[in-house]
Amino acid sequence: MLNYRHLHYFWVVTKEGGFARAAERLDMAVQTISAQVRELEKSLGHQLLKPAGRGVALTEAGQAAFARAEEIFQLGQCIADEVREAASGKVARLAVGLSDGISKLAAHALLEPVLATPHLRLVCHEGEFEQLLAELALHHLDLVLAGQAAPRNPNLRLTSERLVDTPVEWYGPARLVGKAERERFPQSLADLPVLLPTGHSALRSKLERWFEAQGLRPRVVGEFEDSALLAVFGARGLGVFPVSRLGADDIGLMRGLRLLGRSEGVNEEIHAIRSRRGQHHPLVQRIVAAAGGLADA
Numbered sequence: 001m002l003n004y005r006h007l008h009y010f011w012v013v014t015k016e017g018g019f020a021r022a023a024e025r026l027d028m029a030v031q032t033i034s035a036q037v038r039e040l041e042k043s044l045g046h047q048l049l050k051p052a053g054r055g056v057a058l059t060e061a062g063q064a065a066f067a068r069a070e071e072i073f074q075l076g077q078c079i080a081d082e083v084r085e086a087a088s089g090k091v092a093r094l095a096v097g098l099s100d101g102i103s104k105l106a107a108h109a110l111l112e113p114v115l116a117t118p119h120l121r122l123v124c125h126e127g128e129f130e131q132l133l134a135e136l137a138l139h140h141l142d143l144v145l146a147g148q149a150a151p152r153n154p155n156l157r158l159t160s161e162r163l164v165d166t167p168v169e170w171y172g173p174a175r176l177v178g179k180a181e182r183e184r185f186p187q188s189l190a191d192l193p194v195l196l197p198t199g200h201s202a203l204r205s206k207l208e209r210w211f212e213a214q215g216l217r218p219r220v221v222g223e224f225e226d227s228a229l230l231a232v233f234g235a236r237g238l239g240v241f242p243v244s245r246l247g248a249d250d251i252g253l254m255r256g257l258r259l260l261g262r263s264e265g266v267n268e269e270i271h272a273i274r275s276r277r278g279q280h281h282p283l284v285q286r287i288v289a290a291a292g293g294l295a296d297a
Contacts, residue, residue, distance in 0.1 A: 004072075006040035009033050010048060011069040014062070018055035094283045095123040097132035099146035101201040102270055103227040105247025107145050110163060110270065113290035114283045133158065136275050143284045144273040147202040160273040163291035164246055167267055168203065170260040171231075171248075172240030177258040185261030186214050193239035194218040198225050203268050207242060210266045231257075244268040 013022040013033065023030040041048050048062035058066055094114065098107050104126075114120065125132065125141065132144045137156045150160040170185070171177070172192065181188040189211075196218075197204045211218060221239050224230035227247065234241040235257055242263065272291070278284050 003040065003043065006036045006043070007065075007069050008073065009036045010040050010062075011066065011073055013037060013049065013056065014058060014066050014069075021055075090119045091121050092117050092119050092283060093121045093123070094143070094281070095125070095141045097135060097141045097144040097146075098124055098126045099129045099132060099144065099148075100126055100225060101129070101197075101203070102145060102147045103203070103244050103247050103268060105227050105231065105250045106164070106166065106244045106268065106270060108228075108250055109246045110145060110287060110291055114286050117283065120283075133273065136273060136278070139275060139277055142274075142278045142281045143287065146271050146273060147269055149271050150273045157276055158273055159276075159279065160271045161288070163270050163272050163288065165267050165269050166244045166246040168207075168242050168244055168263045169248060170240055170242050170263065171257045172234060172260050173237045174256050174258055175237065176240055177260045182258075182260060186216060186263070188260070189218045189240070190216050192219070193221040195222040195224065195230050195234050195239040195241035196220055197227065197230065197242075198223045200225065203242070203244075203266075206266050206268075207263065210263050242266075246270075 009022070009026070012026060013019055016022040016025055019030045019034055019037075023033055026033065037049065044061070044065065046061035047059050048065050049056040050059055050062075051057075096111065098104065111122070115122070125135070127135075129146055129148065132141065132146070133150060133156060135141045136144050136158060145163075146160075149162070150156070150158040170189070172181075176192055181192065196207065199205075222230070222233060224233070227243065228250075230241050231243060231250075233239075235255070240260055244267075245262075246268075272284075272288055274281075274284060
């Protein structure tokens with residue numbers, strides 16, 4: 001196994017730029033630290049440090065080792081604080097996975113009921129649906145918000161429920177959305193620059209079918225994985241864009257945007273997926289309960 005004490009000495013030598021300064025910081029003999037670093041190099045089978053003037057420099061192998069050591073010991077420095085907070089019982093930790101196809105503006109609205117929780121530590125991970133389900137099954141996440149229900153798989157022991165099924169509206173900057181464009185909607189989409197979610201989003205396929213039903217061929221000038229980023233570019237004048245009604249409250253924070261119209265029959269679904277342990281998480285329970293009042297948003 002890797003000797004983490006040896007790795008720590010190597011990390012300190014690198015951070016301090018030499019054995020003498022590392023020895024001073026660690027209050028140890030230079031010879032002792034040097035011997036420990038040589039043991040690390042021997043165990044890894046590669047030279048990690050080389051002389052450079054009065055100090056040392058990293059070899060290519062040393063750069064790779066230092067990058068990992070930096071991650072390890074930075075995380076290690078957090079342990080004391082996190083253990084103290086956990087022991088005090090004050091920290092309310094919530095780890096949420098956001099499927100990369102859902103509207104992040106809508107996700108923010110769903111999480112809003114718990115954001116004022118005292119001592120909240122919210123951790124949000126964005127990723128692919130299958131990856132997030134695996135993290136949930138391993139209890140690395142408390143909740144996954146996704147555009148689809150969890151598949152039937154008894155090995156994962158996951159449950160899911162649809163939180164919201166909300167209509168999709170279109171917004172755009174004032175210079176693009178006037179009275180004439182609103183009155184001609186949805187046909188006005190054929191004449192306006194349009195921003196859309198990328199193809200991985202379940203909403204994109206729904207919009208494509210809606211365009212076809214309306215006989216529309218929109219001029220797409222931008223595609224975005226992140227709905228919040230899409231809205232930012234729309235607010236800056238790049239084009240008009242769709243957003244679920246649930247996320248429209250956050251749209252109100254962006255100045256100069258106007259409602260263009262609603263895509264009748266196009267809704268965005270968001271499902272809450274939990275492990276058995278996650279079903280009893282008080283913050284997850286609060287999120288699911290509050291979503292009932294948003295169902296008709």
